[in-house]
Amino acid sequence: MKKTAGMILCGGMGKRLRPLTEEIPKTLIEIQDNYTIMDKQLAEFKNAGVGQFIINWIFRG
Numbered sequence: 001m002k003k004t005a006g007m008i009l010c011g012g013m014g015k016r017l018r019p020l021t022e023e024i025p026k027t028l029i030e031i032q033d034n035y036t037i038m039d040k041q042l043a044e045f046k047n048a049g050v051g052q053f054i055i056n057w058i059f060r061g
Contacts, residue, residue: 003051003052004049004050004051004052005050005051005052005053005054006045006048006050006052006053006054007053007054007055007056008027008038008041008042008053008054008055008056009056010025010026010027010038010055010056010057010058011056011057011058012026012058014026017029025057027041038055
């Protein structure tokens with residue numbers, strides 16, 4: 001049986017979320033205590049039966 005793979009695209013500057021994204025990537029912004037946007041995306045993938053995750057991260061430093 002094949003495992004379903006999901007991809008999270010983490011590129012972009014996060015301009016609409018400034019000043020929150022001045023120091024931290026938008027996917028790592030907390031939406032609750034110790035719960036980030038990426039945590040929410042991964043939980044939704046898991047609930048949908050996705051067994052593998054690919055995180056496409058572009059670092060601009």
